[in-house]
Amino acid sequence: MSTRAPAGPERPGRGFTAELRDAVTPRSMALVTGVLALQLGFILSYIGAFHSPTPHRIPVAVVAPAQVAGPLVTRLNGLDGDPVKARTAGSEQQARRAILDRDVDAAIVVDPRGSTDTLLVASAAGPALSSTAQLIAERLEGAEKRQVRVVDIRPPGAKDGRGLSSFYLVIGWIVGGYLAAAILGVAGGARPANPHRTVIRLGALALYAVVSGLGGALIAGPILGALPGHLLRLWAIGALVVFATSAATVAFQVLLGMVGIGLAILLFVVLGNPSAGGAYPTPLLPAFWRAIGEWLPTGAATRAVRNVVYFSGHDIARALGVLAAYAVVGTAVAFGASLALHRRERAPGGGPPGREPA
Incomplete structure (x- = not known):
């Protein structure tokens, strides 16, 4: 004999229009619109950069x-x-x-x-x-x-097809960096509850950066043999790339909430990948992508990895400086903005600044 809990009272029937208003909120529409903008921007950026490669100087x-x-x-x-x-x-x-x-x-x-x-x-x-x-x-x-x-006089390695392994390695690091920061933001609130939480989040991401930097270097080097012989230097670059990307993403989230994740994708993927000099080196790209490529983490990291592996580390100082700037400025902005929000919330009459709970 089966027992069933008595059914609760059913909600009175509602019209389709009322259900539509509940299901499609202004917030959800804004998020979908943002995704559409990123999608179209992705298409525009990649085709715009690659559809007609032309040498320039x-x-x-x-x-x-x-x-x-x-x-x-x-x-x-x-x-x-x-x-x-x-x-x-x-x-x-x-x-x-x-x-x-x-x-x-x-x-x-x-x-x-x-x-x-x-x-x-x-x-x-x-x-x-x-x-x-x-x-x-x-x-x-x-x-x-x-x-x-x-x-x-310097061809790619035998297992580095068309010399693109450096670019693909960097893309993996970049994606891991902003995704790790985004997941922590979704799980614990895009804006941490207080500066201590921000420090903890950045510390966790620093540890993640060390581990993922090593993982990428091992895969590209000893495991697949695409970029052999530079394990320690690739590990160091990878850790810097991942932390720079994740720290910047945390800073965007503290400043803008969940919208910060979209900004990170815009910079690091939509604009960063086609301008990085991977598929087509910088002198073959249109003016806009030539101008921004070396100032974004993807382009800076691609130059650093490629020149470490094939050119004895020449011409990487500026690339490392760009990555370090994203790491330092991202950390400083994330902590500073979190501290300012926390103080404003605790000030008399301040109230919560509209942040997500952590």
Whole structure:
């Protein structure tokens, strides 16, 4: 014999309009509208950055006798659209060193005694950029009835397909950073209840950054062999990337509540990924993406990882500075804003500032 609890009184029937008003609140509509804006922004940003890659002032060194070098540099710098920013180098060895030091992206070595010149490239910095430099050189040399021989002095590793592993590693770190901060915000309130909670949250994210930085470095290096031989340095960069992203996300949440998560996605994914120089290096991107890429964590981290792995750590100081700035400023803003909100709430007549409970 089964027993059933007596059914409670049923709610009186309500019209569809009343149910619709309850189900579709202004808050939910605002959130969906925000998601739509991010979705369309994602499409616009990626297609806008990648639909028509065009070279812009690719740094190129020219090695040639004095009577040839000057006119050739002038011709290169005078090409329509400014695809090249040329300068002279004293020797092929100097040109090679300039490429590996990341002062230039390619070099043209003119053979004054023959009809075949050499184009030096380093495709580990981005195969698309090397291919573009080759096309420019061939177009230029074709007018002179000369041939171009391409020499890749620093190709990607055997297991680093098209040199994109650095970019994908960074994307993983970036996504982990803002998702960890967002999940803690959803679980405990986007705005922590007091400054102590903010410190605890940032401390938890710092620990997460250390662990996830190591995990990414292990996968890219010893496990898959895509970026081998740089475990400790990649670990350090990864921890900095993840904490910089998560600290900035916490700061956005303390300032803006749940809207801060959307702002983090806008900066780190919608704008950050296409401008990072991963699929297409910076000189091939339109002006807007060229301008913002190196100032966002994704672009700064991609440069740092790629140059550590393939170019002995040259030209990474600014990239590390950008990441450190996001970490330090994000931490300071998150704590400072949390302290200000807490003091305002405790002030006589202050009342709660409309934050989510933690």
